[in-house]
Amino acid sequence: xxxxxxxxxxxxxxxxxxxxxxxxxxxxxxxxxxxxxxxxxxxxxxxxxxxxxxxxxxxxxxxxxxxxxxxxxxxxxxxxxxxxxxxxxxxxxxxxxxxxxxxxxxxxxxxxxxxxxxxxxxxxxxxxxxxxxxxxxxxxxxxxxxxxxxxxxxxxxxxxxxxxxxxxxxxxxxxxxxxxxxxxxxxxxxxxxxxxxxxxxxxxxxxxxxxxxxxxxxxxxxxxxxxxxxxxxxxxxx
Amino acid sequence: xxxxxxxxxxxxxxxxxxxxxxxxxxxxxxxxxxxxxxxxxxxxxxxxxxxxxxxx
Numbered sequence: 001x002x003x004x005x006x007x008x009x010x011x012x013x014x015x016x017x018x019x020x021x022x023x024x025x026x027x028x029x030x031x032x033x034x035x036x037x038x039x040x041x042x043x044x045x046x047x048x049x050x051x052x053x054x055x056x057x058x059x060x061x062x063x064x065x066x067x068x069x070x071x072x073x074x075x076x077x078x079x080x081x082x083x084x085x086x087x088x089x090x091x092x093x094x095x096x097x098x099x100x101x102x103x104x105x106x107x108x109x110x111x112x113x114x115x116x117x118x119x120x121x122x123x124x125x126x127x128x129x130x131x132x133x134x135x136x137x138x139x140x141x142x143x144x145x146x147x148x149x150x151x152x153x154x155x156x157x158x159x160x161x162x163x164x165x166x167x168x169x170x171x172x173x174x175x176x177x178x179x180x181x182x183x184x185x186x187x188x189x190x191x192x193x194x195x196x197x198x199x200x201x202x203x204x205x206x207x208x209x210x211x212x213x214x215x216x217x218x219x220x221x222x223x224x225x226x227x228x229x230x231x232x233x234x235x236x237x238x
Numbered sequence: 239x240x241x242x243x244x245x246x247x248x249x250x251x252x253x254x255x256x257x258x259x260x261x262x263x264x265x266x267x268x269x270x271x272x273x274x275x276x277x278x279x280x281x282x283x284x285x286x287x288x289x290x291x292x293x294x
Contacts, residue, residue, distance in 0.1 A: 229280040
């Protein structure tokens with residue numbers, strides 16, 4: 001299926017209905033997730049701040065997932081010189097930056113009442129900040145180079161270098177002594193939270209993922225149109 | 239039963255939700271505006287190219 005979608009014409013046909021469908025799925029999941037969220041009882045230790053978890057954790061997971069997508073697309077663009085892979089990488093960066101910003105900001109708003117500080121330079125927070133800087137660096141580099149082919153290559157190399165940071169973010173709470181807590185969901189002995197918290201958390205995660213899918217497809221379509229417009233303008237000028 | 243009483247944590251919880259809503263709205267608006275802009279540019283280019291073909 002991915003090979004079939006590598007054809008821009010097939011991709012445009014597929015994304016024309018897939019993007020609004022994913023958008024509708026995201027809206028339904030977000031409504032269901034928010035209902036589950038605000039019917040969950042406050043935590044006996046964290047009180048009402050537990051509600052921040054339902055929007056913070058999905059944003060943090062998405063920041064890693066989107067960077068993974070950016071890395072794979074960059075690799076395919078760099079190795080196979082595929083225009084659609086390059087467009088996919090370019091389209092993912094602002095979305096990933098948005099999710100990472102949300103992870104940092106909502107985490108800070110959760111940290112202040114629970115830890116007594118807005119920010120601490122522990123391994124998890126610092127590595128997520130580095131991830132955010134990789135997203136910003138990718139977009140800045142893309143905007144700074146006029147030659148599109150050169151910009152794509154430089155951005156792809158930067159994106160691949162940044163992949164090293166993903167396991168560092170994930171395992172930072174294991175490798176170092178951090179103020180940030182360890183994993184509460186993906187554990188060998190099962191999730192360390194009741195179903196009443198797990199349900200809104202996973203539902204909102206799926207909503208974030210569907211929203212990303214919809215926005216990503218639309219942004220890739222925009223990139224295809226942008227390139228078509230550029231080719232037509234060149235042809236008209238020549 | 240829906241519970242919106244954040245009590246003493248309201249100053250932390252609602253800004254977190256508000257910021258999330260703002261970032262999502264900005265991403266959606268920017269994505270749709272970009273799609274609209276480049277789709278129109280491509281369509282304009284195609285219609286001009288068709289016009290040139292007809293003229294020649």
